[in-house]
Amino acid sequence: MKFQGSPRAAGWLTGVIVALALVPVVTACGSGQSAINRVISALTNDETPLPAAAQKQLERFETVYKAYSAQPDDKDRLKYFEFAFRRVRVSYVHDVSDATLIDAAIKGVRETKAQPGTLAPKKVVESALETMVASLDPHSSYLNADEFRESFVQTSGEFGGLGIEITMEDGMVKVIAPIEDTPAERAGLKTGDLIISVDGEPIQGKTLVQAVKTMRGRPGTDITLTIRRAGRADFAVTLTRAIVKIRAVRWRVEDNIGYIRVTRFTEKVETGVAEAIHGIRAAVGGRPAGIVLDLRNNPGGLLDQSLALADAFLDEGEIVSIRGRNRSQDRSYKADPGDFARGVPMVVLINGGSASASEIVASALQKHRRATVMGTRSFGKGSVQTILPMPVEGGLRLTTALYYAPDGHTIQARGVEPDIVLTPAKEPANARREADLPGALPAEAKDIARADSRPTVPEEACPPASDKDDKQLGCALTYLNAGSATSFMATIKARPQI
Numbered sequence: 001m002k003f004q005g006s007p008r009a010a011g012w013l014t015g016v017i018v019a020l021a022l023v024p025v026v027t028a029c030g031s032g033q034s035a036i037n038r039v040i041s042a043l044t045n046d047e048t049p050l051p052a053a054a055q056k057q058l059e060r061f062e063t064v065y066k067a068y069s070a071q072p073d074d075k076d077r078l079k080y081f082e083f084a085f086r087r088v089r090v091s092y093v094h095d096v097s098d099a100t101l102i103d104a105a106i107k108g109v110r111e112t113k114a115q116p117g118t119l120a121p122k123k124v125v126e127s128a129l130e131t132m133v134a135s136l137d138p139h140s141s142y143l144n145a146d147e148f149r150e151s152f153v154q155t156s157g158e159f160g161g162l163g164i165e166i167t168m169e170d171g172m173v174k175v176i177a178p179i180e181d182t183p184a185e186r187a188g189l190k191t192g193d194l195i196i197s198v199d200g201e202p203i204q205g206k207t208l209v210q211a212v213k214t215m216r217g218r219p220g221t222d223i224t225l226t227i228r229r230a231g232r233a234d235f236a237v238t239l240t241r242a243i244v245k246i247r248a249v250r251w252r253v254e255d256n257i258g259y260i261r262v263t264r265f266t267e268k269v270e271t272g273v274a275e276a277i278h279g280i281r282a283a284v285g286g287r288p289a290g291i292v293l294d295l296r297n298n299p300g301g302l303l304d305q306s307l308a309l310a311d312a313f314l315d316e317g318e319i320v321s322i323r324g325r326n327r328s329q330d331r332s333y334k335a336d337p338g339d340f341a342r343g344v345p346m347v348v349l350i351n352g353g354s355a356s357a358s359e360i361v362a363s364a365l366q367k368h369r370r371a372t373v374m375g376t377r378s379f380g381k382g383s384v385q386t387i388l389p390m391p392v393e394g395g396l397r398l399t400t401a402l403y404y405a406p407d408g409h410t411i412q413a414r415g416v417e418p419d420i421v422l423t424p425a426k427e428p429a430n431a432r433r434e435a436d437l438p439g440a441l442p443a444e445a446k447d448i449a450r451a452d453s454r455p456t457v458p459e460e461a462c463p464p465a466s467d468k469d470d471k472q473l474g475c476a477l478t479y480l481n482a483g484s485a486t487s488f489m490a491t492i493k494a495r496p497q498i
Contacts, residue, residue, distance in 0.1 A: 054089065057098040058082060061128065064106050067116045069124050077121035081105070084129050084142070084396060087388055092136060093325055093399045093441070104135040129396075130207070137399050138167070138437040139385050145393040147209040161216045162223070163244045164189060165264075165299040169437065171204040172196050172228070173211050176379075177297035177353040179246055180263050183239040191297060191353045192432070194228040217241050251276035253283045254465060257480050258344075259473070261294040262309065265301025265357040270308040277312070277340055290345040290480030292473065293361075296375065300356025307333050310364040312340040313371070317406060319364045322384055324401030339370075345483075346371035347476040350416060352433055355379035362416045363405040372485070373418045374476055380434035382411025383441055399441065413443035420485065421456040422472050455485060461492050 050058065061081065066072040088101060108131025109124055119127075129142035141147075163182020166173050173195040178184040195203055198214045206214070215223060224238045249272025250261040258280035262269060280288050293313075300306075310319045314335035321332040348362050348371045359378045365371035384401040403411045413435040434440055462475035475492070482488040 050086070054098045057102040058085060061085075061102050061105050064109055065121075065124055065128075068109055068112075068114060068119045069121045070118055071121050072117075074121045077125040080391065081125045081128060083391060084133075087396055088133065088136075088398065091325075091386065091388065091396075091398055091400055092140070093383070093401055095325070096136065100135075101132055105129070105132040107131055133396060133398070135439070137383070137439050137441050139381075139383055139397070140399050141207070141209075141397045143209070143387070143395045143397055146213070147207070148387075148389070148393070148395040161212075161241060161244050162239055163242075166195070166208070166212070167437075168208045168211070169194070169432070173203050173208070174432075176299050176355065179244065180250075180261075181247065182244050183242050187237050187239045189225075189227070189237070190229070192230070195225050196228050196234065197226040199224050200226075219243050248272050249276055251279055253280055253288070254473075254477060255481065256284050256289045257477055258284070258288045258291045259294065260291060262298055262358075264298060265305040265309075267302060267305065269302075269305040273309055273312055274340070287342070288344055290347070290477075291341055292347050292349065292476045292480070293365075293371065294349045294473070295354045295358040295362060296349050296351045296472070297353035298355070298358040299353065299379075300358060300381065303357065303360075306357035306360045310361045311335045313346060313365060314368055315339045317364075317368050319406070320360045321404045322401045323404055324384070329401075335364075345480055347479055348373045349472055349476055350375040350378045350418060351472075352376055352379055354416070355381040355434075359411050359416050360403060363411060366416065366419065367406040372420065372479065373416060374420045374479065375418050375422050375472060376424065377417050377433070378415040380411065380413050380415035380443075382413070382415075382434075402441075410444050412441055417454065419454065420475075420479070420488075421454050422459050422462065422475055423456060424459045455489055457489075457492055 049055075062078060065078055065081070069077075085101065085105075089096070089098060105128035108127045108129070109119075111131065112119065112123070112127050126142070126144055133140050133142045162184045163179040164184040165176040165179065167176055168174070175184075175189055175191060175193040175195070177191050178189045195211075197203060198211070201214070203211050203214075215225075217223065219242050221241050222238055223241060224236050226234055226236050228234050246264050246266055246268075248262060248264055248266045248268045250263070252259050258276070260273065260276045260280075262273070277291075280291070307319055315337060316335055319333045319335055321330065323330045346365065348365055350358065350362050350373060354362065354375075355378065359380070359382065362373050362378065366373045382403040383399045384403065385397050386400040388396040388398060390396065405411055405416075413433075415433060435443065457475060459471050459475075462471035463478060464471050465474035465477055475488075478491055479485070479488040482491050
């Protein structure tokens with residue numbers, strides 16, 4: 001069966017690849033060197049020396065390090081910085097000048113506003129790395145020891161917290177999407193909400209991981225968030241923390257049509273979709289009239305699960321390719337023979353909260369004409385982040401490549417345009433996408449969206465579906481029952497408006 005035993009199922013996060021270096025086992029005794037010094041030495045013994053121009057820039061940082069460090073003769077952290085600098089300059093998806101990197105690092109140290117000679121060496125270097133790496137794009141960051149451990153928390157589909165997918169925007173936490181059946185969804189948090197304080201403490205100035213850590217806590221304890229939402233005054237909402245168990249896949253049958261909702265690409269998607277398709281067939285007594293795959297507000301997750309989901313409905317062809325600065329590491333992922341749904345007509349629902357893994361699936365099914373994509377343009381998060389562990393502790397989360405759809409166009413900053421646009425009656429508050437984020441990598445010139453004549457339907461013209469009065473789903477069901485785009489448009493136009 002296609003779903004199991006795939007050699008490509010590497011368990012990578014969509015947009016996050018974990019590159020594990022072989023780090024020598026060390027102890028703190030025996031050589032007179034610190035553990036971090038010995039590890040860095042072991043890892044850099046065979047490295048090509050830095051070019052003279054890069055070495056000169058590194059010396060600029062060393063001058064600042066010695067000026068601000070309370071222990072200017074301590075070279076361990078300086079070597080730690082050099083190790084990171086080397087990795088960034090050769091691994092980042094685009095070439096960035098050494099002077100630009102060092103300028104950002106020096107800025108980070110000076111922004112501590114500490115008096116010269118007062119900072120611990122570790123603080124000097126972490127401040128430098130945080131600013132240097134964050135200056136690259138919104139998804140690159142330096143991870144200290146705690147943040148590095150935190151980066152591996154959410155792929156199993158169960159964790160403690162509130163149940164929201166978030167990003168940083170203008171120094172505040174922005175809600176990408178609340179996760180279904182979690183404290184955040186029950187409290188009414190919405191896509192685009194900005195969290196400006198937690199229990200009265202402002203978020204501004206914290207890193208994303210620090211903000212997440214602030215919001216996590218013991219299940220059963222309360223937390224009060226101050227929310228900024230367009231069109232109304234800031235307001236407070238109190239939530240009770242809980243163990244968030246993400247039910248990655250939900251399914252049901254409506255009018256002989258199977259409905260499959262994928263909320264997040266955890267490691268349970270592959271088996272969940274297989275069970276959903278079997279369940280739908282059993283419920284309708286054979287072949288359903290169609291399948292709606294709902295990826296709205298799905299922020300992404302594991303790459304191998306997005307590949308498995310797309311492959312489930314494709315008989316052949318490329319699903320996605322990954323291309324970076326080092327072309328020898330480019331990869332292309334193709335579907336295995338066999339459409340698990342046996343050619344059943346499909347609609348994929350997307351919106352501005354559909355990102356990363358969701359966009360991989362939607363673009364693959366769209367480009368191979370396996371499904372009709374309906375909704376609004378997706379988020380446009382088409383970059384790959386590689387987590388590079390640092391010696392002894394911490395890591396670098398670097399953008400190292402871009403995703404490309406089967407037609408050869410990037411997903412980055414462009415997103416997936418639906419075949420049939422369902423325009424909402426009111427644009428969601430703070431509805432910004434990847435291209436709107438400060439410092440976001442731009443779309444490639446050839447991939448910039450151009451105006452075309454895609455069919456457009458006002459959401460209000462769609463019939464409601466399910467117990468949540470879901471009009472977009474109503475349009476998807478109407479489309480599958482109509483049998484073609486032409487018949488669907490005629491049906492919608494003929495529908496009495498109330």
